[in-house]
Amino acid sequence: MNLSGCIAAGDRVATELLLAGAEHASGPLDDHRVSPPGAQAALTAYHDGGLAEAVTLLDTIDPDDPRGRDRVLLGCLASVWYRAWGDQERSVAWLRHAEAGSAGVDAPLRAACHRAMALHACHRGDEPLGDEHARAAWDAAPEEHTVLLEVMTTLSRARWGIRRERFTDAAADAERAAGLSQLGGFTGLEPFALSVAAEAKARVGRLDDALMDAVRAGRLRDTAQVCHDEAYALLVLGAVHRRRRDLVQAKAALEGAAKHLPAGPAALALDAAIHGELARVIVADDPALAKDHAQQAVTGAYGHGRTAALLSRAWVSLICGDVATALVDGEEARIVAAREEQVATGAEALELLALVAVDPRVAAGLFQKSRQGYGEVGDWPGEARVRAVAAAVRGATGGRSARWEVETLRQGVSLAPGVADALTVVARRTPPITVLCLGGFRVLRAGSGIAPNEWQSKKARDLLKILVSARGRPVPRPRLMELLWPGQSLAAGGSRLSVQLSTLRRVLDPDRRIQHAHLIEADRSAVGLNLDLVNVDVERFLIAASDACAAHRHGDPAAAELLAAAEAMYVGEFMSDDPYADWTQELRDEAQAAYVSVLRARVVRSGDVDEQVSCLLRILRCDSYDEEAHVELVRLLQRAGRHGEARRRYRSYARCMQEIGVAPAAPDELGDPVHEPISRGARLR
Missing domain, CATH: 1.25.40 (Serine Threonine Protein Phosphatase 5, Tetratricopeptide repeat)
Structure with missing residues (x-):
């Protein structure tokens, strides 16, 4: 099997196989015996039929059959294949067989065993043990493998950093891995390292840098004819575009990612992530399809990817008006994020929960905690967004502070509504009618001022002023008649009031676009202004x-x-x-x-x-x-x-x-x- 050619094509599984001792399965071993037939056969199966064929063959082999050095070699190789396949349980089982016989083997195989154990320790969350095994692998590795081992170790650390939401460190590690890949001649691995860097940078709001890395990764893939990890690369590119709120580019990348999913259970996590991102991108155009994608994301997600899936469904639900589902999913995401110490994910969950909070004081507290979480991971655009959203919820979008936050967001982020996130939720909540009564009286309908000749009657305009002054409280009809037509009889005033109410409703909603609610709420005894549909500057x-x-x-x-x-x-x-x-x-x-x-x-x-x-x-x-x-x-x-x-x-x-x-x-x-x-x-x- 030509492992060098596979590595040049960006095959990370082949790279791990090389570091796991695969080269010993193609020729004589130190004791001049033929390599274990199971290992050589599995390598051939992997070369001819890919990961599925290798795993199928391994399922027929008893891990207890090989002895001594053969057990260590086959155990290390099998651990790589099963981990790549997504079967962590069998990967660990084979690794334990390798570990049990590793004491007396030569240095290269000890390095392979320590490398596999380092990955397993990191997967369990035991960083100190992982670092210990990584150092042992480095000490025992053949000199010709040290640079490649450093590339893969640094990449593993970067991916683990993303999982633990240490994004700044992860970005630095991924950049270092990309540089080492280039210097060491492992150009097939550089695109993947750049995609990892892009993912980490996007999570801390370095969206311009993230986009540059993601685009460069795509170009290098084309130049070097790298055919592996394409689904992940396109997922990252789509996620970067989604965070930049570029719907067209995000959708194109994510749909491309869905077409390049690899085989095996490991692809389930990628598939769930793609569904979750797509749901947030298409919700404005196709809410029903977005809900379906969000549901598939939650159904397929597991491990640390579940919180992202829950948040995708929560945002889509909130955009579609399903507050109950948004609240349940947001709260579960918050709890899981707190347990897993996912600070950034927890901050996003708090941001969502603040938007569904009924009590303004509770919302303010949640916004503050969310802002602190984004600050803790270094996501300054996240902080800026929360400040802007909180200001909009308070109604302070015209203030200098809110304007500064919005201008900050404009640097690399589109503010047009559409993506399932907090900015779109706030934009959709903006009432259709705005009344400006500080420093003069103006009424805006869908953002445009109502011209004086549209009022048809000064009394209709005065009626709205009186209702605004009542602050949403119902005003008795006799009181309105007295203020508008002093000295008129109740009979005459009642008829005139009905006419002015009809006029006012026509002026505010001439096309009858506001469904299922009334701007002006009236019964036989009183009339009031619905402040849920009218944005009043003094309020x-x-x-x-x-x-x-x-x-x-x-x-x-x-x-x-x-x-x-x-x-x-x-x-x-x-x-x-x-x-x-x-x-x-x-x-x-x-x-x-x-x-x-x-x-x-x-x-x-x-x-x-x-x-x-x-x-x-x-x-x-x-x-x-x-x-x-x-x-x-x-x-x-x-x-x-x-x-x-x-x-x-x-x-x-x-x-x-x-x-x-x-x-x-x-x-x-x-x-x-x-x-x-x-x-x-x-x-x-």
């Missing part, structure tokens, strides 16, 4: 402000970003174009109070004097009689040595206090304007 702001202030109180490191994002959302007073309408006052005051609380928190957290001054001035624009802000502003300017500004601000402060009959802090209470702070007025908390 988003109040949630963002509450979250930001809570983060500030609890010392959350993210508080500064959250406060800045919340502040940016407040672009003006609530219903500023209706300043005298009584029905606007309650929500206007609440929104302004939340805005002032955000500004106060920013003053405390900021170390920049100009930023603190700016925040205090904005507080005073909201309420020129806020003594606390006046006093803190003068004190701040004093400490900064800006004495002229401090005195001007003091005069403004004194004038405002006098207007409302409150005695301001006397000038002598200021003390020395350079060295002493103001003694009157509470400090900001």
Whole structure:
């Protein structure tokens, strides 16, 4: 059997056979006896008919038949074949027979035995024992095999690193294996090493690098006519494209991978992974087929691949509206990931569970844990995505923090919805109607503003404003009639209200695209706005402000970003174009109070004097009689040595206090304007 030719073609099984002592099965052994016929026959079967033929022949051989050195040789070879076939139990059984007789054999066979035992130890998760056997294999290996042994050992370590989700180390090991393959002349192994590197890099968000490695691996395969591991290479390429959210390229690669699956039970894991990736890619175009692929992924997956399959089905289910299945699969994935110490997989499970959480506080906690998990494995795009998704769930997508996260994601990631992931879930949840009522009143329908002439009636527009001010609470019909047509009889007002309700519904949903629900919920006694279908900017702001202030109180490191994002959302007073309408006052005051609380928190957290001054001035624009802000502003300017500004601000402060009959802090209470702070007025908390 031409093992060198097989290695040049990228046959990793043949490479392991060489390291397992296969060369001794083609000629005389040291004791001048013919090699064990079982080994030579199995090698011939593998050469002529592939892995299936070799395993079929091995099934007819009793492991106890060979003796001494023959048992070690055949045991090592059989262990390689059964492991490649996916029968770990028989691989271990043959390895134990080899191990039992390995004490007195020559160095090359001892190296082969230690190599096999190192792989088995890693499969069990015993890294120290695996490293010990790997060193022993290195010490005993023939000199001509040392580079090849180093390539395969480093590759094994890289693949084990991916399984244990140590992606940065795995990427480094895979790159080293690729370099060693090139230097040692084992060009057939280089494409596989590059694919492993691409898989590891993709898992930590190095998507540009991952794509370069995956594409280069494909080119090298074509150049060197490498015909092995093509399904894995295309799976990795498809997964990289999926993470980049490139649906067309991902689907093409994954469908190609499905056509090149190898024979044997070992292919089941690859097949399940392909189904899982395909499900996430095609869900937007064919939900039913995506569900079928996701189910096949879960059915076929085993071992560490099960969590990925569960997450695929969970995301597809969530996209399709099956929250119950998404919750069950997400929770199982979280539990398994925690048990197996799969930090990145656990982070993705937490990300999904946050999106199905009913309680916003629970969701916020899950998002935070997810972000920490991605950070732990070095996946900065994962962190950025979770921040952006969490901000969108809070309604803070217009804030500076959220915009920064989105721009970060744009670097190598498409933001178009379609892939079964968190970004698509959030995009699909965006209500069809958006009402902007901070700093003026505008209504967006599917992202486009409703033109003034579409309203047909100012009363319909006023009706929507009143319903927004009620914050989703039903407003009694008599109250609406009184606000819209003061002094009208109930009979006349009732008829007019029905007309305006019909007009409003037509304006908001002219094509009747919103099914199974009503934007405006009305019965005989009251009318309300369905906030599940209407995105109201003041509601988003109040949630963002509450979250930001809570983060500030609890010392959350993210508080500064959250406060800045919340502040940016407040672009003006609530219903500023209706300043005298009584029905606007309650929500206007609440929104302004939340805005002032955000500004106060920013003053405390900021170390920049100009930023603190700016925040205090904005507080005073909201309420020129806020003594606390006046006093803190003068004190701040004093400490900064800006004495002229401090005195001007003091005069403004004194004038405002006098207007409302409150005695301001006397000038002598200021003390020395350079060295002493103001003694009157509470400090900001």
